[in-house]
Amino acid sequence: MAQLWNRFRAVVFGVLGVAAVVATWDVYKAFGPEQGVLVGDTRVLPRTTDLAMPHSWEMLQRFGEPVTGLPDAPDAIRAVFDASMFSLGLAARGWLIGVVVGMLLALLMSRLRIVESALLPWVILSQTVPLIAIAPLVRRWGSEIQIGSYVWSSEDSVAVIAAYLAFFPVAVGALRGLKSPDKTHLDLMRAYGVGWWRSLITLRLPSSVPYLLPALRLAAASAVIGAVVAEVSIGLKGGLGRMVIDYAVAASGDPAKPWAPIFGAVAVGLAAAGAIGLLGLALRPFRLTGVSTQ
Template sequence: MVDSLDEGVDAAVVRAEIRRYERRARLRNVVRRVVVFAAFVIALSLLYSGYKAVGQSIDDAQRDWPVIGSVMPATNDLIMPPISAILSEFDDPPQRRNAKTLGQFIFEASLFTAREAFFGFVAGIVLGLSLAILMLRSRTIERGLMPYVVVSQTVPLVAIAPIIVIWGQTNFGWLPFTWNAWMSVSIIATYLTFFPVAVNGLKGLQSPSAESIELMDSYAASRTQTLLKLRFPASVPYLFAALKLAASASIVGAIVGEISSGVGGGIGRLILDFASRYTTGPERLYASVAGAAVLGIVVFGLISIAERYALRGRAQENPVV
């Protein structure tokens, strides 16, 4: 009896130690990621400032740069505004009649773009998974459909965006809702999002071994049961690798869609407006581009956090799109 109690206590102590070790490992991993990201931002800032400092010291764009020994573009405050000026611009109102700061403008525009990207992201997941499941059904379908899926990504997005917006302006009387311009931008985001989901989703669905599939067949499992109980769980690491790419692509698609189509309210339109007034305030354009970059980093980080929790406790794989 005493031995059993001692064994139970020892097991509880071991489990507690394992949990503490895992918490410390997760904390170290988070700290390491933060340090690496901060070091990257600092290095990029130093490179920007260093290039600007050397470029401003050369009054002739055709002169060779020191050390490099070759001609490089000269710089000035208009071409490359100081980082301090870009950061201080976030607290200044870009409009005289509006007390709202540039940071608030960028935040609200980022939320608008995030909404467009979210709907495009969800639609891209649905479309990509549907194509992956369809190609999984038959090798003939895969060989016939995959080339078109790949070719679809070679068409310039800036050429497709205005067409989609024009289609969106058509009066669809059969729709149970009013089609808004931002929905067309979501379609553009879907166009970039579905590709990695379709390709990596198919790879993940095909990842179970032949022995595992034979085992499901021996249980007389249907195709749907095999898909839900074997293929989908096996494809989760592959899908998260695709989702991280798709999340970033949805932001890019939404911004490009806003710029190409002129849809207002988002950060793409903000970039377009500040680019047209670049000579009077280059810092605003740089600040809006930085806001777009932060938005992309945030959505990528959210998917990474979801991946960490979804794959917790299972062996990690290294799927590559």
Template sequence: MADTDIGAETDDPLVREHRIKQQAAQEQRRDAVVRIVRQTVTFVVFLGLLAGLYSGYKAFGQSIDDAQHDWPVVGSVLPRTDDLNMPPVGKIFGQFGETPGGRDRIYVHILFDEAIFTLREAFAGFMVGLVIGMVIALALAQWRRLEQGLLPYVIASQTIPLIAIAPIIVIWGRKNFDVFPWEWQDWMSVSIIATYLTFFPVAVNGLRGLQSPRPENQELMESYAASWSQTLWRLRLPASLPYLFAALKIAATASIVGAIVGEISAGVEGGLGRRILREAFNYTTGPDRLFASVLGAAVLGIFVFLVVTAVERLVVGNQPQESTT
């Protein structure tokens, strides 16, 4: 009798469905762990490979410099190296634990504070660029003639060198934006520079995503007499998510670049840009600190990329990703 009850419980469709869902959830968690481990191992191996190539070339260039003559062909093409222009990898990573200038804080803590400062500026520029880019994408997707007339100017805006436009934005911000209720701060100019690099990939890829639904799907929405807003929320925006997140990965890292360049131009007191500039001025006395600060900027860029990737997996799931080209 007991065996019959167990068999009946096992044959219950609801029980089987529950077990299938549990197994699927376990497999997803296992796959996620395997993926994270694989990506971590790949990153560490690749980082070790880069460090090995760096150290190998440094040793090779040092041998050329010590020989005081150029090797045939190779020695005349590849530059010589020494500890000043290529500090040892050990000294670069060891700098993170040093206390420069007699301070009571190690260098990695200093870089962390500078990175937080830069991240705030970049985040403000990223959010403003996201809004501007999506507004442009929505407008171009809605009006075909506007796309034909405005899109070339959107593309042309990215041909202006950032190093040229950054000082202009800083000067305009200091002299022309005092009409706001608050006093204009230099970090706001830095965020605008980050916005300048952020809006473009969002606008272009957002437009591509909004135009990606198949004609038959759009005709189906029209047959249901769906309004423009209903078509947007139920068809166009969901279809554009893979395209949009592909653009957001580029925009997030570009906002870091824009913030760093803006900090150098605006003369703000903090941030990785100013830190890199300070270490460049003191390069002859501490070249390893400049390399360490640049490495810190790279880590910040990787961090924001991973954050966007994590959000993408939560929102989009396993849909195929689209490129920005």
């Protein structure tokens, strides 16, 4: 009962948080200065003109209107939904690749200390490379790959970029989780002659679940960001990344339109986080009880 109440309270607080953000937006829009708030020559809060800052209900209303003025143009909500599903599919592919790579690296580093010392700094260093700079390189290098009838596509490049961001939290979180069992438990395993692989299945992996779930959630969010940014950098059509660029062109005449793909990206992120929540419920029977994450 207490656990159900905690979940209900979390949902209520989440809804109240969203409502507070919307209310703050509209209140500032109504009463804020048209030129924004300036500190010296620096604008710290945006302008409140209709072109710069549409009302929240105008953004929502835009979803029910056609994307363009053409007779057969779809509604914005349909176009955003299709683009969101496209980007979500690429992010999911990248997430799966990142999880596999991250878990393999974590297993390797937890097995051999010298590998951890040699590899972990490079894993951390990999996240300092600007994503928008390497995306075109991945596309160019991938275009040279051809295995039989398989030809590398731009979608594959986006999935690889998403995996590039997703593998890092999985590798670090899983490594910490695999090293989390108490020394007494490990000594007991050795005393009974249990090998490393069996202790991995019966002790280390169940102990890593409390660390792995937050890492998987962060990896899902990173995969969504990587997919959207890669679509922008590569110029791949059909996803939210390209839609953000296309809709931003219309900002001067239709200020609510550019917010549609932004809300779509938020929805994709929430869907990814929800999927990881369901995965956490599925992994609950395999979680080792009594493991501290402090």
